[in-house]
Amino acid sequence: MPHPSPEPPSTSPEWPHCGHGSTRDDPVGCRGIHVPGHTACLAHLADADRAAYLAGLTPGTDIDHRGTTFTQPLLDALLGALRDPATRRPRLGGAQFESATFESDARFELATFESTAQFRSATFEGNALFRSATFESDARFELATFQEQAWFIWATFKGTGRFGAATFHDHAWFDSATFKGTAWFGATTFKSTAWFESATFKSAAQFRLATFESAARFESATVESHAVFGSATFQSDAQFESAVFKADVQFESAVFERSVSVGPLVCAGEVKLSGAVFSGPATLSFAARRLGCRRTRWLSTAALRLRYATVDFAHAVFEYPLTIAAEAHPFALPDGRPVTEQALAGTPDATVRMASLRGVDAAHLVLADVDLSRCLFAGTVHLDQLRLEGICSFDEVPPGTHWRRWRLTRFTQRRTLAEEHHWRASQPTAVRGWNVAVFGAGHVGPAQLAPVYRALRKAFEDSKNEPGAADFYYGEMEMRRHDRTSTTRAERGLLHGYWMLSGYGLRASRALGWLAAAMLVTIVLLMGFGLPEDSPRQEATGTVPPGGGRVSFVIDKEEPRNPTGNRFTGKRFEKAVNVTLNSVVFRSSGQDLTTTGTYIEMTSRVTEPVLLGLAVLSIRSRVKR
Structure with a gap:
């Protein structure tokens, strides 16, 4: 569908211009730069003069046609004059096409630009065909307008490729293109699909503030330096399947307006999503060393499937279920092939580690198979509603x-x-x-x-x-x-005693140890002071009347006497053990004791069952389900 040409600027250009066709409404007229030695641009030059100019061009000549309007025949004639007879390909030196207008298809296919290629503010009303073109130096397309399709498939940019603030109204094809210098697409607008499949960025890839109104396709792209999508807007799909980023990739403050499925991608550095906004359901699949999601906003359900990553989720905002899950095996593509993780070679393992959940409302958060040993939790809201699935490990106390x-x-x-x-x-x-x-x-x-x-x-x-x-x-x-x-100090004292006796009712061995010690002390005390020297004997006394009358008996027991001599004998030990064991379960032993022994038994019947109960409680807390 044709797009209206932009209105010509009302000011004169900085170069000496043709001025052809000037009117009251447009006093500047044609903005095309003068052809050397003439006062008209190439488009308005007399036929004989144009033919002479073109005949004087040789492959590799510098040309300057800023502001010039090119028809299809005129551009073909210019490129024909610059065609290398050995390769049959156009070869240009420095090429100045700033603010030029290409009324039909601009066919620069297979062309070689040996110096700076300047297309700043150019307008391509037809297809821009740069397929397999080679830019030996900088390629400058800032503020350019591509009204039809732009073809840069297999193009090679050996210098900086600058497309800042350019507008692509139709498909932008950069499949298998190679950017050896920085690729600048800052504030660029892609109104249709942006194709960067299998593109190679040897240096940084800059897409800050770019707008993708249709799909952004970076499948199998490789970025060997930083990739920046900060503050970019994705109004449709963002496809990064099998993309490899050998340094950081930034999506900070980016906006994803629809449901997206980003990845699986591989990042040898950090995937930065801090401040990004996901308006629709999101599925993110990353194999990366780090993932930064500080203050990221999730306005719908989301699932993060990760490998290797250390995740900083501090102050992230979400009101719908969000899952962070570790993947045990490499991600698989739709055709079943595994995603290559060569960029992460040397990383010890694929464990996913949480670095921080501070400031997060964890009511809708699910963590599955992640390492929480270095995670910061202080300041997390509704932490009691956090769901932990699979094996989520925490740190432990120092061993030994x-x-x-x-x-x-x-x-x-x-x-x-x-x-x-x-x-x-x-x-x-x-x-x-x-x-x-x-x-x-x-x-x-x-x-x-x-x-x-x-x-x-x-x-x-x-x-x-x-x-x-x-x-x-x-x-x-x-x-x-x-x-x-x-x-309070009193409460700390009670807690200290609770800790010493049974580890807060959780350390059965500690409670059993104190119980054994208490029983041993009880046994020793009973053997030394609690058991009488002899078993009490019964004596019967009565009066027998003369003549064999009625006999009456009075049964009495001697008071238990404190032992003397050797108190620690096997028989006394057996009795002491019997008394102690019976006292643990609140039963009376029935054994006659000295006064001291009675108090020893009373003390034992209070303390030792408590210790036994703490031991039982400790065991139950470890086996209860």
């Missing part, structure tokens, strides 16, 4: 036994948060093994971490994972015990 000042310390293995590592490593009495190098952890202490642990505990409980919830309960209690701002 450590000396803390003068006493030996051993940490029981449990899931911990990166922020607890950072806080503990910063303490004066910290042992080796706590990770102080947690990027962005800031000044987060027990008061901030206790509610984080509490929320994660509830998330695990809601998913019926009681053993997993136990670790976060332990972490919550630890933070409360160390919190000197929100926890």
Whole structure:
């Protein structure tokens, strides 16, 4: 469909111009630059003078036809004069076509531009045909208007390819093109499909502020330096299947107005989506070392399928279900072929790691098979509604036994948060093994971490994972015990005792150890002071009347006597064990005891069942589902 030509500017150009056809409405007239030695442009030059000028051209000659209007025959005649007889291809030196107008097809196919090719503000009213053209130096198409299709298939840009603020009304074909210098498409408008399939960018690819009103197709494209799509607008599909970015690719503040499926693509650096807006459903498939999504807005459902990436999701905004899932195997293309990940060679594994969820409302967030060992959680909203699927790993406490000042310390293995590592490593009495190098952890202490642990505990409980919830309960209690701002001194004392006796009801071995110690002390005390020296004997006394009358008996027991001599015998040990074991389960042993022994048994019947209960509670918390 034809597009109206832009209105001619009202000001005179900076070069000496032809002025042909000037009127009251257009006093400037033709803007074409003078042909050397004449006062008219090539289009309005007399036929004989034009023929003489063209005959004087040789392949590789510099030409300057700024502002000139070219018909099809005129352009063919110009390129014919510059055609190399050996290759039959046009060969131009410096080519100045700034503000030129091509009224029909501009056929520069197979042409070679040996110096700067200047097409700034040019208008192509027909097809712009640069198929297999070679630009030995800079190619400048800034502000150019392509009203029909632009063909740059297999073109080679050895210098900078500048298309900034250009407008492509029809298809823009850059398939298999090679940009050895920077490719500038900043603020370019693609009103129809932009084809960059299998294109190679040896340097940076700049598409900042570009507008893609139709599909943007970068399948199998390769960018060996930075790719920038910052603040670009994608009004239709953004297709990057099998694209390879050997450095960072930026989509910061980009807008995706429709549902999109970006990737699978491979990025050896960072995929930057911070500040981007996804208005429709989105499926993103990235194999990248890092993924930045700070303050990214998701206005519909989204699924992020990732490999290798360390993800910064801080302050991202979404109100619909969003899933971040790790892919165990390389992505597959629609035809079944796996995506090549050669750009990520040397990366230890394909594990997906979360770096931060701070400032996120996690009510609709699902994490599947991701590593959370370095994730920052403080400041996350509705963390108790976070869903964890598959194997989501957390950090652990330092393994082994450590000396803390003068006493030996051993940490029981449990899931911990990166922020607890950072806080503990910063303490004066910290042992080796706590990770102080947690990027962005800031000044987060027990008061901030206790509610984080509490929320994660509830998330695990809601998913019926009681053993997993136990670790976060332990972490919550630890933070409360160390919190000197929100926890009173008396409460900290109770928590300290609870921790020592049973690890907050979660360490069965600790409770059983104290129980065994308490029972041993009870046994020793009973053997030493609680069991009488002899078993009490029964004595009968009565009065026998003369003549064999009625006999009455009075049964009495001697008071138990404290033992003397050797108190630690096998028989006394057996009795002490019997008394102790019966006292644990709130049963009376029925054994006669000394007064001291009675108090020992009473104490044992209070303390030892409590320790037994804590041990049972600890075991239950680890096996409950």
